[in-house]
Amino acid sequence: MKDKKPKKLKVVSKINKRLKKQRVERRVTEIIKIADKKNIFLEIFKTLLDDKDLDWREYQELFAVIKLLQVKMYLKLFEIDEPEVVDLIKTTLDKYKKITKQISKNTNWEAMIADEHFLKGQDLYLFKNDDTYHMIASIFAMPFKIFEHDQYYYDLGYFLSMYITLEVFVNKYNIPKNYEIYLAKLDVQLRMIRTFSNIAPKTFNISIKALNKWFDKVEKKEEIFKTKKKGEQK
Structure with a gap:
């Protein structure tokens, strides 16, 4: 059967080529490449669609928007604001307004988790992504x-x-100076697993194993896991 998995986005390849021309750090282009070609988030999304007997091919536009939003967020975290790239992402996302217009308010988990761990979400660059998480989660839930x-x-x-x-983005080998960031990550992991088990109690462990395997592969690309010299705070 053709199209066994979502196609790569040409626009993401264009973004990476542009970044390479600008001699952006390799860790940046690597994570963008992974988001396009080996995106575990979208693989899990596809698995859940299959579990519900939904044809993922009917949701190709959702895959595209999620991927673009992820790339946009990663570039922000790496502090990459190359005008041509920013404009390319914006122009492409504008083509999917019929999808993004369906997004409505929902739970801001990032703020709640930051508060629980005594983190000032607006002060830590790793905790300024609710808008993107919210959009991705809303699109993820649409089908x-x-x-x-x-x-x-x-x-x-x-x-x-x-x-x-x-x-x-949090160094796997060194607990950040603010250990609560590390604990917050573990908190998110626990919430993710609990929610996953509610959705797919018989098969969620397969996806969790796939996620861990994906992290192991990415971990080998050491440049990606180097934390920014500025540390956790910006």
């Missing part, structure tokens, strides 16, 4: 609104997106 407990899918999309981001 499942016809099912019971659709809020679980929003929550899972949020926790999964937040956990992947924290795991990639």
